[in-house]
Amino acid sequence: MRIGILGTRGVPNYHGGFEQFAEFFSVYLAKQGHEVSVYNSSCHPYQNKNFKGVNIIHCYDPEDKIGTAGQFIYDLKCILDARKRGFDVLLQLGYTSSTVWYKLLPKKALIITNMDGLEWKRSKYSKPVQRFLKFAEKLAVISSDYLIADSIGIQNYLKNTYNINSEYIAYGAEIFNTPNQHILSEYNLEPYSYNMLIARLEPENNIETILDGVASSNNKTPFIVVGKHDVNAFGAYLKDKFKHQPHIHFVGGIYNLEHLNNLRYYSNLYFHGHSVGGTNPSLLEAMSSRALIIANDNEFNKTILKENAFYFKSGDDVKNYLETVLKADHQDKLDNCNNQIIKYFNWNLINKKYLDFFNACISEH
The missing domain is CATH 3.40.50.2000 (Glycogen Phosphorylase B;)
Incomplete structure (x- = not known):
């Protein structure tokens, strides 16, 4: 053809x-x-x-x-x-x-x-x-x-x-099975000692809700925001709103897939706030990278993740997960996500x- x-x-x-x-x-x-x-x-x-x-x-x-x-x-x-x-x-x-x-x-x-x-x-x-x-x-x-x-x-x-x-x-997505923690040094991070999100900085991705929860949480480990923050007014607004939160780091867009996979793999909690659209590619990549996913509570995310993630609706939910959930306690969810990728995606x-x-x-x- x-x-x-x-x-x-x-x-x-x-x-x-x-x-x-x-x-x-x-x-x-x-x-x-x-x-x-x-x-x-x-x-x-x-x-x-x-x-x-x-x-x-x-x-x-x-x-x-x-x-x-x-x-x-x-x-x-x-x-x-x-x-x-x-x-x-x-x-x-x-x-x-x-x-x-x-x-x-x-x-x-x-x-x-x-x-x-x-x-x-x-x-x-x-x-x-x-x-x-x-x-x-x-x-x-x-x-x-x-x-x-x-x-x-x-x-x-x-x-x-x-x-x-x-x-x-x-x-x-492809299963990520070549972790390299040396990549974390480029971002001044330690394995499993940070939380993160990857998204375009747009309102429907619930980034403000997530960061409100991060800011109010007693957990002050680093939180990494991956996404271009200098291309729209909302990105500038978010940076200004959370500029007094030293543990929130806006690192900009990253398009090196090896870096992204390692960041996801070694994160403690991975937040996925997308609420509009279909199967989001970054969600599948998070699943294939053994990220423990905290997703926005909506039909699109639940269809893919089922019971293999946690779900949030508010900043208070985010705060609660940050203070109570550790990746090491939920290896079954990571295994199930990997199996979903192998079988369906x-x-x-x-x-x-x-x-x-x-x-x-x-x-x-």
Whole structure:
């Protein structure tokens, strides 16, 4: 097959979940003998035309000059380029800035869209933007030949809202089994003597709730906040609010997967505050890294973690866990999370599910 992947900043991953999936899946496709192309932003640090057998198509992206509006121009450029490529399948990852151009999508390619999370629910967006995103979601449903939901919650939502079927395929992760505690020295940390979170610093990730609990707790061991804190007003607000809490450390974004895995592996408690969207990649990575997870109490997280985590709703819950829970006492939860990754979320399984779905769609069409 000739397969195109758009909707990301590009590969290799320097940004987030979709980029990481695009990297793993595209390389898998190339190894299976398919001709696969990934669209990369012109701002992406990787400027070569090939990555591990994957064609890289660079398209103009003015986001660094004009902000969010640049994403619409970038997606337009990608879609116009895709019209010339003769793809059998065009996989769209998300829809927030691409579906307004849906009438320009190539007619001969099968359009398969991963519907991402409930973007219009994200509290960082104003009411007009939320209304637009709800409209964009509807356009994605209308303009796609097939839909993929990355969680049961999203699959149920699509069925209940649009009376449309979607294929449930989660994200993947790899079991982390090469710990190296020397990496902790780069962050001035000691094994199992710190707690942490990894997230974009956005309101719906419940970071303020978590840090309120950290600040009020009698447990003053280091708390590491991993995520870009200098790209939005909320990040600046959080840094200012907790600047008098010397045990809370904003370390910025970290994209070295070995470092992230070791930080998770050697943490005492790992807080996952995401409340909007489907299967979050960082949650699966935490499970595969033997992190003891304290997750926000919502359907998306519970579907994945089941009884193998603790759940919080408030800062008081966070405070209580910090003062009473030790990782060493809950090895059964860590083992169960590892087993879940091996059985349901390993990358080979997820990649094969996508490819099998593509083949089924082509056969059906």
